[in-house]
Amino acid sequence: MYNFVANKGSGKKRGEAYLKKITEYCDGKGIEYTVYETNAKCHATELTKELCLSGADNVIAIGGDGTFHEALNGLVTPETTTLGFIPAGRGNDFARASKLSSDPIEAFEDILRGDTKQIDYIQCGDKKCLNVAGTGMDVDVLQAVINKKNTISYYVSLVKCLMKFKPYPMRIKINGEWIEKNIIMVGVGNGSAFGGGMNAFANAKIDDGKLDLMVVEKLKRGVMRLIPKFIKGKHDGVPEIAHYDVEEVEVDNGGIPIELDGEIYDNIPLVCKIVKGGLRTYKVKEDY
Secondary structure, three states, X not given: OEEEEEOOOHHHHHHHXXXXXXXXXXXXXXXXXXXXXXXXXXXXXXXXXXXXXXXXOEEEEEEOHHHHHHHHHHOOOOOOOEEEEEEOOOOOHHHHHHOOOOOHHHHHHHHHHOOEEEEEEEEEOOEEEOOEEEEEHHHHHHHHOOOOOXXXXXXXXXXXXXXXXXXXXXXXXXXXXXXXEEEEEEEEEXXXXXXXXXXXXXXXXOOOOOEEEEEEEOOOOOHHHHHHHHHHOOOOOOOOEEEEEEOEEEEEOOOOOEEEOOEEEOOOOEEEEEEEEEEEEEOOHHHO
């Protein structure tokens, strides 16, 4: 029995189209399934939790990064309940990191093989994060593109925010030592990309037991010169951007909102810790 938690409205209703394809596939092959449709923010969390408490051994999330984030946070025992993903969002950044197929049937066939693997996730207070956590300018960009989350709108908002953004003085605890800088952005990557394909955490892997901490200081040079390198993940050597391999990080962000997998949270400190192999999911073709 496969338990689909589906956000039909994700990706301009791509979720609805993908759910239809998958259920027709299941009907044609006699595969048993149930469908639970989300109808509000955080509903995927509630549905996933209810499924876990009822004894379900799998939850298959159909949607984008936000739906995946909610499903992860609904898992009562993420080490033992297998969470599957069928990407149907606009950005699909976690799908890139985990090499999920963009074709819904191929993604489901990976799940049908039944082979599982353990991957990492980020624990931030009582919240779990699959892909990227952060604070600073990335929150401003996300707030500017609410209801318009696609790659072009994100890049346009990024440029606008960079042009006028006022850096925050922040204290950051890195590998046990505090530093203080004027910060444009702090990002913590388990996955490699955010913002619909910005490969800012090029060295991050979802199963290496490490987090890629990126600290972007106040810019000393023209914005437009840095953006192409940043988007492609080719910003090594750029003095305003530093990366650190960490297992945990604490940011004294002074009440500034944070984002987890693109979802904005108020009044939560950015205190992140890697949970090594804490999530069981399904292998994809590249794993063989």
